[in-house]
Amino acid sequence: MRLTDFWSRMHRHFGEAYAESWAKDYVIADLDGKTVEQALADGVAAKRVWRAVCTVVDVDPKLR
Numbered sequence: 539m540r541l542t543d544f545w546s547r548m549h550r551h552f553g554e555a556y557a558e559s560w561a562k563d564y565v566i567a568d569l570d571g572k573t574v575e576q577a578l579a580d581g582v583a584a585k586r587v588w589r590a591v592c593t594v595v596d597v598d599p600k601l602r
Contacts, residue, residue: 544584547601548574548591566590 548557561574568590569577577587592602 539583539585539588541578541584544578544588547588547597551591551595551601564594566594568593573581 539543546563550552550562551557563573563601565571566577572580572582573589574587574591577590578584591597
């Protein structure tokens with residue numbers, strides 16, 4: 539998954555403004571206790587990060 543696709547999905551699910559805030563603040567256990575922003579900065583694959591997001595929020599199946 540490309541990073542642009544990841545952010546597109548985040549924006550579609552959370553909305554333009556809230557996606558950035560959520561990615562910065564919400565800690566996900568499946569990402570070793572990191573936020574989305576931290577995991578991506580540490581080089582975790584966007585696909586793995588997206589799957590982790592999908593485990594903690596009810597994402598529309600079309601976006602999974």
